[in-house]
Amino acid sequence: MRKLTVFFLAVVFAISGLTGNLVAKQYVIATATTGGTYYPVGVALATLTSIKLRKKGITANAISSAGSGENVDMLKNKEVDFAILQGLFGAMAYNGKMKYEGKPMKDMRSVTMLWQNVEHFVILSKYKKTGTITDLKNFGKGFSIGKRGSGTEGSGRVILSAFGIEPDKDFRTEYLGYTPSAQAMMDNRIAGANIPAGPPVSAITQLFATLGADKITVLEFTDQQLEQVRKVFPIWTRYIIKAGVYPGQKQDIRTIAQPNFLAVRPDVPAEDVYLILKTIYDNLPFLHNIHKATMAMKLEKAIDGLVVPLHPGAVKFYKEKGLKIPANLIVD
Structure with missing residues (x-):
């Protein structure tokens, strides 16, 4: 896995050297431990974002973590911008259930479904x-x-x-x-x-x-x-x-x-979320080549089973693509 990360970073650095563009924003994506699926896919998402959106001043970096529980906390504390979460933890945290009883974590939005955990x-x-x-x-x-x-x-x-x-x-x-x-x-x-x-x-x-x-x-x-x-x-x-x-x-x-899904803080600009999401779905073969789990990702299934409302940038993207968005996924 370390070799995979080094390879991705080498690609990013090589491209950055060619473009010479000033990077205005570097987003952090929280994943999980390196032996699972969250980490390699998170690294792939970050690498894809950096390669395709660097000219627009947007790059990303994926970090390992203890997983969904820590990722919810890091989103809340603004230590990360995006996070891969289990559907269970997203539902519990946003609605204040079970582990989060009486303490709902409303400072998160959905970007897209990913694959099944x-x-x-x-x-x-x-x-x-x-x-x-x-x-x-x-x-x-x-x-x-x-x-x-x-x-x-x-x-x-x-x-x-x-x-x-x-x-x-x-x-x-x-x-x-x-x-x-x-x-x-x-x-x-x-x-x-x-x-x-x-x-x-x-x-x-x-x-x-x-x-x-x-x-x-x-x-x-x-x-x-x-x-x-x-x-x-x-x-x-x-x-x-x-x-x-x-x-x-x-x-x-x-x-x-x-289900697993990509979550984001509400204060990340809508245009940035829109561009990152568009980049993901315009380049699915790239993700498919990194991990077979991402073969489950399809635009027509992007909002199926989401348990947290969508970020406005994601709403814009899905409306452009003609997806019918349930009312419960629109809050902003």
Whole structure:
């Protein structure tokens, strides 16, 4: 991943040297840990913005973070301008629910839907019982829930609560990022991890490739279990990880997913948001070449499932493209 970042930065610097333009604005995009999907896609978004909009005085830089939970805080504190968020955290924060009960975070707007955040509750196969999420009940082994304060930890706890599964009670809780979680499993220091992201997830790929597909189980969700999760927060849907996505994976994996979206602070100028959004949709093949998860991005689906009102710059873009915008997504 470091090589990917260095490559992108080299491209940006090379182009900046050719243009010689003065950069007036550099926006910061918060992503997540480097072993997931948020980070490489965030770097790609920042690089694309810098390449295409530098002549207009706009560049961007992507930073790693603990994920959606920290990203919400950084938007609120004006430490970043844009952030990739789980739909769950966007809905909870904006509406003041659950973790944000009584403290709604209204200082954010939506830009676009991105891709689905696919749940990967992965365990060593030797501890598999039913092969479904309830195997974590009375698991009794080390299990990484995600980095402290991350969206991974937050969404993981919400899902597990639907089945009465309690971290620290049903398993020994570890707080690791994606790649460290995979490494800890390979070293037999933990027996499982929560690694939600758009397939293929590099940390999951590493597990399948290193340990072998027969040694790794991504826990599934039955239709009934999906409905149990939706009763807690109705944003998850069925997702099938097709056979062959991961090395040696011979069977489809029936899991669930929630949407991811790009959020922005309301005080970012509308024209800048408009230009960045236009650049994204004018150059989707660039993103597709960076990560397969972005293949889900299509203009006609750009506002489907959004849980936070749109930024005025995004409203302008979508109206120009002829999209019908629901009233609840327009507040400014």
